[in-house]
Amino acid sequence: xxxxxxxxxxxxxxxxxxxxxxxxxxxxxxxxxxxxxxxxxxxxxxxxxxxxxxxxxxxxxxxxxxxxxxxxxxxxxxxxxxxxxxxxxxxxxxxxxxxxxxxxxxxxxxxxxxxxxxxxxxxxxxxxxxxxxxxxxxxxxxxxxxxxxxxxxxxxxxxxxxxxxxxxxxxxxxxxxxxxxxxxxxxxxxxxxxxxxxxxxxxxxxxxxxxxxxxxxxxxxxxxxxxxxxxxxxxxxxxxxxxxxxxxxxxxxxxxxxxxxxxxxxxxxxxxxxx
Numbered sequence: 607x608x609x610x611x612x613x614x615x616x617x618x619x620x621x622x623x624x625x626x627x628x629x630x631x632x633x634x635x636x637x638x639x640x641x642x643x644x645x646x647x648x649x650x651x652x653x654x655x656x657x658x659x660x661x662x663x664x665x666x667x668x669x670x671x672x673x674x675x676x677x678x679x680x681x682x683x684x685x686x687x688x689x690x691x692x693x694x695x696x697x698x699x700x701x702x703x704x705x706x707x708x709x710x711x712x713x714x715x716x717x718x719x720x721x722x723x724x725x726x727x728x729x730x731x732x733x734x735x736x737x738x739x740x741x742x743x744x745x746x747x748x749x750x751x752x753x754x755x756x757x758x759x760x761x762x763x764x765x766x767x768x769x770x771x772x773x774x775x776x777x778x779x780x781x782x783x784x785x786x787x788x789x790x791x792x793x794x795x796x797x798x799x800x801x802x803x804x805x806x807x808x809x810x811x812x813x814x815x816x817x818x819x820x821x822x823x824x825x826x827x828x829x830x831x832x833x834x835x836x837x838x839x840x841x842x843x844x845x846x847x848x849x850x851x852x853x854x855x856x857x858x859x860x861x862x863x864x865x866x867x868x869x870x871x872x873x874x875x876x877x878x879x880x881x
Contacts (some may be wrong), residue, residue, distance in 0.1 A: 609677065609875070610721055610723075610811060611721040611724065612724055613724075616723055626687050626693035626694055626721075627692055627693070627694045627695070627696065627742075628652035628694075629652065630652040630653065630655065630697060631697070631705050631707070631708045631780050632654075632727070633703075634701065640657075641656070641874075645738065645873055647734040647736055649697070649734060650734070650737070650783060651739055653687055653739060654738075655688035655696075657707060660678075661704075662674055664695070665864075668860075670786070670838035670881035671840055671864075672861065677761050679715065680746060680747050683744055684742065684744035685744070687742025688712070690717065693719040695720070695724035696708040696709050698726045699727055700725060700727060700728030702725075702805065702844050703801075703843070705722045705723065705846040706840075709721070709722050712746075714753040716749040716752045725809045726809060729809070729810065740802070753846075754833075754856075755834050755857060755858060755860060756817075760833075761793060762793060765793055765794060768832060770795060770833045771794050771796065771833070771834045771845060772799060773842045776878075778876055779800075790861075790874075791872070794873050794874075794875040797825060798878070799821075801836070801841045801842075804817060804845065811851055814853065817848050820848060832854055832856040833858070836856070836863040837857035837864055842858055842862055
């Protein structure tokens with residue numbers, strides 16, 4: 607099953623006999639909270655999901671956006687109406703990062719039919735409304751393990767034995783700047799692969815063939831295993847989504863650089879090369 611859905615396909619599915627559950631996950635790093643924008647207008651029937659509160663645990667030793675407790679995540683998804691036997695479509699404002707985080711968590715915890723609206727609300731030409739739907743009656747109980755997950759040691763090992771991609775901006779990878787975390791640079795051996803280069807100017811993912819060519823050029827064709835990290839496990843989920851579209855399975859290091867760099871005992875590489 608394709609991990610993404612177009613706006614026209616979504617409109618058709620919503621009018622069909624088995625409409626998907628819709629999740630609105632508008633969020634922007636350092637930006638305004640997504641709830642007011644959701645209340646002002648969303649795809650009819652969509653439930654709002656708060657990335658910071660429902661798709662992540664409290665910041666701490668696990669990073670800035672550690673994985674949420676499984677029970678709390680399941681309760682949030684049931685409140686939003688997520689059912690095990692019903693398709694789910696997640697969208698955000700258009701960047702794709704937040705929607706991909708929701709997609710990854712649902713897939714990791716066992717939901718079999720989850721897609722991301724490619725291009726997000728920015729490409730949606732159908733109706734929007736401000737009516738907040740009644741609380742959902744979901745029945746989804748998450749069981750982790752359906753997608754591969756890395757911890758810090760696993761990420762370090764994969765950087766040596768396979769291919770570990772760094773989805774952050776290239777200047778953060780090099781260590782030229784670090785606006786958020788304790789120190790700049792990258793995990794030794796990781797390859798720079800900004801997730802921004804996976805999308806077209808309109809915010810949609812590049813075609814599958816173009817993504818496959820890009821990742822093959824970065825070494826995915828030679829590596830037995832592929833992993834991804836970013837700043838805190840959000841944009842990295844978007845790169846895992848792009849790899850999925852390209853037909854390349856990939857693990858996510860959810861703690862990412864925010865966890866790695868907070869541990870002063872972990873090595874840090876700088877410059878444009880993996881080292």
